[in-house]
Amino acid sequence: MKVSMLRRVMDLVAPRSCCVCENRLAPEEEYVCLGCNLHLPRTGHALHPYDNDMAKAFWGRVRHIERAAALIFHHSGSEASYPIYRLKYMHRPNLGPTLGRMMAEEMGAHGFFEGIDLIVPVPLSRERQAERGYNQSELIARGMAEVTRLRVETDILFREEYRGSQTTRGRWERNANVEHAFALRNGDKIRNCHILLVDDIVTTGATLCACAQVLEQVEGVRISLASVGFVDQRR
Numbered sequence: 326m327k328v329s330m331l332r333r334v335m336d337l338v339a340p341r342s343c344c345v346c347e348n349r350l351a352p353e354e355e356y357v358c359l360g361c362n363l364h365l366p367r368t369g370h371a372l373h374p375y376d377n378d379m380a381k382a383f384w385g386r387v388r389h390i391e392r393a394a395a396l397i398f399h400h401s402g403s404e405a406s407y408p409i410y411r412l413k414y415m416h417r418p419n420l421g422p423t424l425g426r427m428m429a430e431e432m433g434a435h436g437f438f439e440g441i442d443l444i445v446p447v448p449l450s451r452e453r454q455a456e457r458g459y460n461q462s463e464l465i466a467r468g469m470a471e472v473t474r475l476r477v478e479t480d481i482l483f484r485e486e487y488r489g490s491q492t493t494r495g496r497w498e499r500n501a502n503v504e505h506a507f508a509l510r511n512g513d514k515i516r517n518c519h520i521l522l523v524d525d526i527v528t529t530g531a532t533l534c535a536c537a538q539v540l541e542q543v544e545g546v547r548i549s550l551a552s553v554g555f556v557d558q559r560r
Contacts, residue, residue: 344408344423356423365405368555370394371432379555382530387537391519391549394437396428399526399554409461409525409554418459424553425468425523432551433473441549442518444470444477447536448507450484465553466523481515482536483508507539517545526554 341350345361370377374392411417446462466477485508537548
């Protein structure tokens with residue numbers, strides 16, 4: 326990789342850090358340092374976007390699903406989980422676009438975004454977003470859009486209420502927690518569109534299923550799914 330003089334100067338003025346270990350990046354490194362990059366547990370989902378483990382988790386649950394992929398396997402407490410934790414709980418909004426660009430560059434190399442019309446991030450409730458200061462899924466989507474040039478729509482899907490975090494809930498509790506939690510507006514904007522629904526982590530898939538079921542009310546909608554992390558329930 327050829328590094329411009331501007332990049333070298335900017336790295337002196339405002340050093341960039343690895344989104345995993347937070348050590349300073351070398352001028353030729355992008356987002357993740359070489360050491361961390363070698364050890365990220367990539368899923369490989371984008372190589373088989375129609376029948377990978379994540380896609381299969383939604384079969385029979387999302388009627389008009391096209392493809393699905395996560396960038397890495399997510400294991401609670403692992404080093405690879407740090408960027409998502411810092412983004413969600415340690416007020417590091419800059420990590421959202423960074424992770425989105427990583428996803429877009431790696432998944433896009435395998436044609437994952439072909440035929441997709443727009444990106445819809447999973448929404449937060451007004452109260453939750455005010456508390457955090459931002460929607461991490463929207464920031465991830467914005468980073469993806471920088472690379473893919475797809476538009477991001479945030480006025481289609483709304484979360485009507487926040488019933489507490491999904492983090493400590495079991496599978497059935499997660500389903501109940503998000504049932505009827507989302508609402509559709511401006512449905513005409515997505516008629517006959519292929520939508521990429523974006524979240525930060527997929528555990529049981531309850532949140533994405535609840536969102537997809539609302540979007541599927543619109544005529545001609547097809548849905549693909551993307552996330553930074555995927556928790557393989559079989560592990």
